[in-house]
Amino acid sequence: MTDPAEQDLRALFGQSTAVFAALTGAAHVVESASPAFLATVGGDEVRTGVALVDLVPGPAGQALVARLDEVFGTGEPHTGRDVRVVLGADPHAREAFFDFTYEPRRDAAGAVTGILVIGVETTQVKHAQRLTAEHRALLEQIARQAPLADVLDGMARRIEDLAPREVLVSVLLADADGRHLRHGAAPSLPDFYNQAIDGIATGEGVGSCGTAAHRREPVIVTDIATDPFWADFRDLAGQAGLAACWSTPILARDGGLLGTFAMYHRVPRVPQDTDLALTRVFAGTAALAIERHHTEQAQHAAEARASAAHDELAKAVHAERELRAEAEQRAAAEAELNARMRTAATAQAPGRTPSTASSAGAPGAPPPPRSSSPTRGATQRGCAAHVEEALINVRSVFIANEELGGLAAYVAR
Structure with missing residues (x-):
């Protein structure tokens, strides 16, 4: 069985597209070409006998023809790395990158008669490099114990930059009771929208995120305008210009709910494998950041309790010392008072004076008279x-x- 993480990598960075074309003459007429080449230069079907400049009009075509002219004139091959090409037309246009090799074609006498064009699309590789770099930067932020808000905000912006089509990313954080979701990060969503959904309950039919949190599984809403999950939030989404929302629960290692990761779109959309793979990769990163944050909060709380207990113990020890000192002072005062009272009582005692008391038992002294x-x-x-x-x-x-x-x-x- 294939590892899910490996499947995500294959979806994100699948096989690149190879293109081929044989051009002839100084006008670079297409003698033969693969369908991928025609798609690359903007065609929708194989067309031969047409000059390349007619297939690729505009500045991009002029730059390509200039490079081909150089190879045709010098007879020296040329390799272009990460050549940027815009494939398709609006609204389906997308940016792509290719490594091209331009190889001169020669006749029996060695004269250049045309050019062979061989290209390999490197878009996926380039995206993989960017994704790897961005992911590494996020992990470094987490390792440095950067504030959770900064990590989540940076992650959302990176995904929005990496996605091939416009996407607006949102992260909601679960309350301690797991019954409500709080705003975590959503740099591209309107403030009024973020404020309105801050604190929404988790439950079946509570939008995409509330339902995903309740089910503990992804919820894909391709058209907010018609989906029953969005009945209570449809007007709000319309005001924010949102038409689709795919939400994935963010789960802890023990299965506990940490939050939700959502990708919004301006138009109704069905996710592709690359979209879902990107979601899973960054939902896992968000889980790591949130769990690390919870661990740090628990540690800080424990340290605060220990510090408070230490302070209370110090107060108790100080109070005990004060009480003991006061008790010692009172004991000393009582001893002094007792001594003074003894002296006063002795001085005021009626009857015999010290002299008679001392002579009462002297040898030879007459016994004192008896009295009733x-x-x-x-x-x-x-x-x-x-x-x-x-x-x-x-x-x-x-x-x-x-x-x-x-x-x-x-x-x-």
Whole structure:
């Protein structure tokens, strides 16, 4: 089975056309010629006995005759590379390129009697070279991570330049939900048209692009004026001067919808194999660019989340440090207050003075008189226990007594 990519290449760059003609005399009369030669010089059937200048009128014919005159006069062969020839007449005219060889014909005596013309069309080769160069440039843009809008816009313009007939290219991008299509690139379509279709839904019968996105397969509308898919957009297309639209879904490697690639035409048209091949080639390139863009967006979003998490962690650490410093300051202040309260309680304790407290247990000292008073009994239990009890009493009194200003007012005395 032939590879689809290989089939596309064959369609785009198929066999070139070979032409042949035998001319005689200084007037370059056509003695014999292949049909391809007559098509090349503008004829529609084999005509012999006619001077070439009559078959190819105008500047192109004059240039060709001048070259033949030179070969006939000098007897030296000549090869022309990529000679530009316009084949056919408007509106079916097309540009073509040929490699021509002009070989003198001689009689038995060696005199030049005519010229053999052999040509090979190089149009496909030339187009292949251009396509290869343009495609390489697009891939380089993608590799350099150029903005997606720039890549798609450049791709659309390149296709419009490469196409043998006028074509207007559009790329629509799928929303994250895959249910709507957004404007991606359409450099040659009118702004009002691009704005009108921006955000269209995907679904059966929603124009060429909406239907292609829904079906996940190409949708070819050759005549917008009569196709039911365009019932809701027919007037809009008429205002934009559009008569045909071929749309191809742009799919990710996993089959997900990335967007659509459309080729519009000014007149009703049926696609040729070369058109479809060109569409597939660049739809694949668009998929590569869009997927690369999505990957970059996901990476940037992940980096932004990581940066935000890092900032929040830094704030939390800073807040924890501030809370810890504040707690340490409060602990130090409480310790200082406790020490001052102990000192104040000791100084205000009733009963025994430090001297009596210290002499209470001296050797040989008379025992203190006993008393039935609870206060006196309590003080006789020792200075340390008394200080603790007094501290509790002082705290309670001063905290409860608003007239005295509370504990802080007392400590500040």
